[in-house]
Amino acid sequence: MKRAIFAGGCFWCTEAVFIRLKGVENVKSGYTGGFIKNPAYREVCQGRTGHTEGIRLDYDETLISYAELLEVFFATHDPTTLNRQANDVGTQYRSSIFYTDDDQFETARQFIKHLNDSHIFEDPIVTELMPLEVFYDAEDDHDSYYDLNREQPYCTYLIDPKIKKLTTHFKTILK
Template identity: 60%
Template sequence: MNRETAILAGGCFWCTEAVFERLEGVLSVRSGYTGGSIKNPAYREICTGRTGHAEGVMIEFNPDIISFRGLLEIFFATHDPTTLNRQGNDMGTQYRSAIFCTNSRQIEEAREFIKMLGEEGVFENKIVTTIEEAGPFYEAEDYHQDYYRLHKEQPYCRIIIDPKIKKLKQHYANKLKTTHAL
């Protein structure tokens, strides 16, 4: 099986993980921290905004089933790439919109995709998503993994994540795993 890795940061990793784990061709999604300056950061350090890390997800996927560009399409459709260091009420550099590319092809595809979105005027405001070379990715603590699946009744999940999942099902039903289609 063909495997590739993508690392995306689109605000709270609980949201991003919940979206991408539902896609056909995605083999695994792990929440974690990337793009910062210290080794093995903990959540309490990330929350200060002083480490430079973003909450992100490491996605292992089969590019024969879903391409990196396909992941980018979903990424930009399910978060706001026009707000600097913010997603809704979540504010700070840890909530920035960023693509951490694992190879030069991903860098080029990300640049082209953002350019296309700008030229087509998809967003009212300018896209502030950064494109960065992937560095170390540190998995978040166990209680952050599979958060939405394990805590769907929590207010944050119902208010913030549920609408993203609804949008995903509404606009990308053909890209969903059959186990998550309903």
């Protein structure tokens, strides 16, 4: 198994997307990229820790590649807005990739370059590309949040469209 860490706004959204991909296992919401140890959700939400909400996932690279994970990542959030995803505003919602080795760094760097050079997005990509230092697991009540709370307005308005996009454009890599 390989490991990847992505932050694309609220971790509820990102987890809901990636748990549906073939070859992806053990998706866990958490916090990374900050400056205090063992942050709590309330502190991160207030933007006081420097952490971003992210996910850590383990994946079988014989079933899904890192490049495919990047494709889904960039297709299911806005990588051109600094410290913002929809109504979620603050550094805790920034777009980030935390690489675990040189191969991930180079693959992500080339992927971002291709997207920018191809003008896939109207604005330049602001996604951070950072080495992973530490990932802190979020509290358990954030696990499977979307699947357990689909009727919540946040899930209906923000996550449902991401899932629809995923099931429309990425059918071949869904579980």
